[in-house]
Amino acid sequence: MRPEEARRLASDRLRSALSSRYGIEREVALTEPRLESFGDVSSRIALEAAGPAGAKPREIAEALASDAALPEDVFASISVEGPGYINLSFSLAHLCSVTSALASEGLVPMMVAAGSGRTALVEYVSSNPTGPLNIGHCRQAVLGEAVAGLLEATGWRVEREYYFNDAGRQSLLLGESLAARYAELHGDSHPVPEGGYRGEYLLWWARDLAGERGSALEWPADSGLFVDYARTRAMEMIKGDLAVLGVEFDRYFSESSLIPEAVGEALEALGRIETPSGPLIYEEPEGSGKLWARLTALGRPEDRVLLRENGVFTYRMPDIAYHLDKFGRGYDLMVDIFGSDHLDTSKDVVALLSALLGEEEVSRRLRVILHQFVTLVRDGRKVKMSTRAANFVTLRDLVEEAGSPDVTRYLFLTRRAEAQMDFDLELARRQSDDNPVYYVQYACARISGILRNALAEGLSPATGGASVAPLLAGADERSLMRLLEAVPVRTAAAAAALEPHRLTEILHDLAVSFHGFYQRVRVVDRDEPEVSRARLMLCSACRNTMRDLLGILGVEAPERM
């Protein structure tokens, strides 16, 4: 029986006991208790039901425990502890059968597939093509990958998408910044424009451009060429940076592909909407051609311009068209991952989408994850960063300094998205020995070593399922199996919450338990081949589970270290 099914069964039995004994209809939640001595799963239902039932919590708990009639092959015991907790213990046979399945099939088949073939689109990074990716994009790339991986592991069909703005003022500014560097090469002075980009990479591009096209180009006569060239190179650069992290998208979606048709249609649709305070879209000043969205009528603090007087859309407008496009593609779930600086925009876009498609539709299909910023710490001091001034640490630098994509990914994923975090460069660099990712990877490598050695002696993991339970009756074995059994449930919960950082906790728990087990229990024992094979099965389950969890996060599970 899969772990989620075992919990469902216990929950249902307790619920019907509660119903028939007290006439209370209520879902019974089961939690993973904090301490192993509290059992394997636990319920507080008796404390919650005490009021409505008009009875003492302990009394209720005793009654439910005796009425529950749980199958003995799955549950070994049910007991009442403390103020009225109902604590359940799994049978060794159940733990062993799950362990066996993990050893032979890995983690994913052990989960009840919540997605079951439905489709999801995860949008992340979406940095505009103006320069290399920075440390913030790095956090986002890592997060997006992990969210996508988590959804895939729970049965969703996932697409990864990168949306970029290439039609706005920033593209123009980048083009002119390139033109300035280009002019500089040929001794002409053309200052980098106000608010322009000063990164050294523009100088390299200028040289390449001069090599291809000679020295006759001029700004603004050849502005289109400069802009196109800069954008192309920037996109190449970004893809290169992503490759350093091992990130690849299924689709790169450009803002300009929405202009003018999709954006026009979106604007028209918005224009048909009436709010209690008047039309959603209005012109102001009269006759100027400038169009505003009446966001205040949708509960937002300010109205916003969607179309400027000069006929150019503001960035919110293509954003809406882009989201409409995504909704139109029929995904069951869309996840947007943004930095916290996008909060306001994102809320405006969600409000306008809700006006177009209905609030229920939007909140059901669209989820926005806003992550907080990363503060870079170098020499114990916080580093100020600015993309345009180009005094920032790039994703590439970061991965190189941290030593590997694995370290970078794992470090970012140990914190939840909405927590600000400090990234200490010195720490990342020197953490080669006591970095949390190595701790986990080392456990995998250790197990691989054991399995290799055992195989060389002709011993392979047992495949008997629950039947080998008597051979794994030790306390260390049970602790590890108990943890393994809960992994599918914890992973599913992490997926439902879109919180990949929880997987690093699971991984850490598993590694701690395994290292302890390894220290105290000899796996391969020539005198006890059957016991050895049972233990090898446990090791294999542990390795597979960690490998699969690491895989979701995009981190390697090495065979040797």
Place this chain on the structure above:
RNA sequence: GCGCCCGUAGCUCAGCUGGAUAGAGCAGCGGACUUCUAAUCCGCAGGCCUCGCGUUCGAAUCGCGACGGGCGUACCA
């Protein structure tokens, strides 16, 4: 000013749909390698969970208010 996120051990952070003695890593101190990888293990020490008020049988967790930090508050993205 307003909106959102955050404030937990010396440092970096988990725990937050209220519940059983508040956890981890790093840093500190003390131990364990003739044994499948010591990138490991075992032990010690370290906390008015920012503060105050409230809701509750019960609050790190929920509400309100301070204080502190971050982000936003563009006709930039």
